Amino acid sequence: GHTYxxxxxxxxxxxxxxxxxxxxxxxxxxRAKFDPIQNGVWPALWxxxxxxxWPIGGxxxxxxxxxxxxxxxxxxxxxxxxxxxxxxxxxTAHNVATTDWHVYAVEWKPNDWPSTIRFTVDGNVVKTVSxxxxxxxxxxxxxxxxxxxxxxxxxxxxxxxxxxxx
Numbered sequence: 001g002h003t004y005x006x007x008x009x010x011x012x013x014x015x016x017x018x019x020x021x022x023x024x025x026x027x028x029x030x031r032a033k034f035d036p037i038q039n040g041v042w043p044a045l046w047x048x049x050x051x052x053x054w055p056i057g058g059x060x061x062x063x064x065x066x067x068x069x070x071x072x073x074x075x076x077x078x079x080x081x082x083x084x085x086x087x088x089x090x091x092t093a094h095n096v097a098t099t100d101w102h103v104y105a106v107e108w109k110p111n112d113w114p115s116t117i118r119f120t121v122d123g124n125v126v127k128t129v130s131x132x133x134x135x136x137x138x139x140x141x142x143x144x145x146x147x148x149x150x151x152x153x154x155x156x157x158x159x160x161x162x163x164x165x166x
Contacts, residue, residue: 040162
């Protein structure tokens, strides 16, 4: 058989969180274009809470492409918790082909805090959430992660396994 590995880069710089009642806010943009995604390949740009275990520290998924999804469409999502149970906020599919160039972004505006976190594709808002509804983002800084994960046989049941032609 073949041996496959995945890749992950994590930022040293953090953003978001709060200092008393004032958040630092921030914006992350990622301009990306992908070859057609094979079964079991899972590229993503997301944030991870740095001061608590997942999912308590929170997670913002700016872009996730689930291997061989219909039309290779991306999605955005929010994960949070007050305990160890994941509470996803519901993914929002982007109606753009990831095989074309697009700018994916997530932002917290300090002047808007704590009213909104916005996800955009090419400047168009695709998802807006209130940090007040997701307590993790009121408390914890986030680091930025860019990765390509691989779903091995017996891995995530909700995603195709790496295909034989990989």
